[in-house]
Amino acid sequence: MKRRFALIGTGFFAQNHLHAWAEMDDVELVAVCDVDEARVAAAAAQFGGRAYTDARTLFAAEDLDFVDIATTPPTHRMMVELAASHGVAPICQKPLAWEMSDARAMVEACEAAGVPFMVHENFRFQLPMRRIKAAIEAGAIGRPFFGRVSFRTAHDVYSAQPWLVDSERMIIVDVAVHLFDLAMCFMGDPLSLVTEALRVNPRIAGEDVATVLMRMQDATCIVDASYETRSDHNTYPQTFVTIEGTEGTITLGPDYRLQIVSGTQVIDETLVIPDRGWTSEPWNAIQDSVHATQRHWLHCLDTGEEPETSGRRTLRLLDVTLGAYASLESGARYEVGSLS
Ligand SMILES: NC(=O)c1ccc[n+]([C@@H]2O[C@H](COP(=O)([O-])OP(=O)(O)OC[C@H]3O[C@@H](n4cnc5c(N)ncnc54)[C@H](O)[C@@H]3O)[C@@H](O)[C@H]2O)c1
Structure with a gap:
């Protein structure tokens, strides 16, 4: 049985979603939707499906098993609630919302309608991140007590995503949100953060360099992100990770070099990201993770398992993300959960 789905928002990042879905023979793209007529027509021509410029018309006309929402955050709540009201399970891009109340309403709408709901939070599905998580879970480094998750680049992120220029909240909600998710995936939920x-680039509205210190029960973790870091070796869009534990250390460095020091054993390898045909450097690890994220969603639809990044689980991630701004604005430590 092929699951029938539609994709809404056929912009920049949705191209990766569309390519990844096109690889899968257990789904059928029945419709695409975008308010931009030219964009939606191009997506329909390349990937198939009927083209709509209005989501309400799409839901009224089509019989769907799920919908992939790849619009920008201001429309996420409206789209998720629309899907739930039609009994259609949504997978929605990050960040879920700008406000906790919106995110909670989305989760509640899906729970009331009895439909699964996942956030397309793809960084934890990158191949190197799965390897790190598996090593931690296998006990390779004992109990983690320190982490650092880092994304630093001078890549021009603004030409592909011009809406970031005017975003008053920028790098924390754009990329640190992924790093928080990784930190929580590896080390558990934080209790507090600072x-x-x-803002280094004077031409943008929001913050483009951020450092967040998270306090877990028995560990600390630094999340740091920058869009103004110049280097002689461009590693965009790679994330670097260090996790120190009582029995060893995991380091993911440039170019997917993974080192696991476990007691007296040292495993050193350069990970090879699968070439999916439509993927290309330097985005290949991200693109491959889009495929893995979407496969996880289908696995959860098949089995009834709660997605790792379900809407409900993502409420905690959003609380941390918005809490990072609360700490910035107040200059004080943020106690996680205060916004929930
Ligand atoms: N996970 C990642 O690595 C990653 C990377 C980039 C972007 N994103 C996320 O993807 C989302 C989209 O970002 P983008 O850069 O692709 O934006 P984009 O502006 O390129 O694409 C969004 C599309 O949604 C369409 N749209 C807006 N309102 C609509 C509506 N009411 N009905 C139908 N279509 C509508 C726009 O016309 C546009 O084509 C954001 O939430 C962003 O944070 C994630």
Whole structure:
């Protein structure tokens, strides 16, 4: 049985979603939707499906098993609630919302309608991140007590995503949200956090450099992100990770070099990201993770398992993300859960 789905928002990042879905023979793209007529026509021509410029018309006309929402955050709540009201399970891009109340309403709408709901939070599905998580779970480094999750680049993120220029909240909600998810995936939920952030590029509205110190029960973790870090070796869009534990250390460095020090044993390898045909460097690990994220969604639809990044689980991630801004604005430590 092929699951029938539609994709809404055929912009920049949705191209990766569309390519990844096109690889899968257990789904059928029945419709695409975008308010931009030219974009939606191009997506329908390349990937198939009927083209709509209005989501309400799409839901009224089509019989869907799920919908992939790849619009920007201001429309996420409206789209998720629309899907739930039609009994259609949504998978929705990050960040889920700008406000906890919106995110909670989305989760509640899906729970009331009895439909699964996942956030397309793809960084934890990158191949190197799965390897790190598996090593931690296998006990390779004992009990983690320190982490650092880092994304630093001077890549021009604004030409592909011009809406970031005017975003008053920028790098924390754009990329640190992924790093928080990784930190929580590897080390558990933080109890509190402190943020420092700056705007280095005077032409943008929001913060483009941020450092967040998270306090877990028995560990600390630094999340740091920058869009103004110049280097002689461009590693965009790679994330670097260090996790120190009582029995060893995991380091993911440039170019997917993974080292696991486990007691007296040292495993050193350079990970090879699968070439999916439509993927290309330097985005290949991200693109491959889009495929893995979407496969996880289908696995959960098949088995009834709660997605790792379900809407409900993502409420905690959003609380941490918005809490990072609360700390920045107040200059004080944010106690996680205060916004929930
Ligand atoms: N996970 C990642 O690595 C990653 C990377 C980039 C972007 N994203 C996320 O993807 C989402 C989209 O970002 P983008 O850069 O692709 O944006 P984009 O502006 O390129 O694409 C969004 C599309 O949604 C369409 N749209 C807006 N309102 C609509 C509506 N009411 N009905 C139908 N279509 C509508 C727009 O016309 C546009 O084509 C964001 O939430 C962003 O944070 C994730």
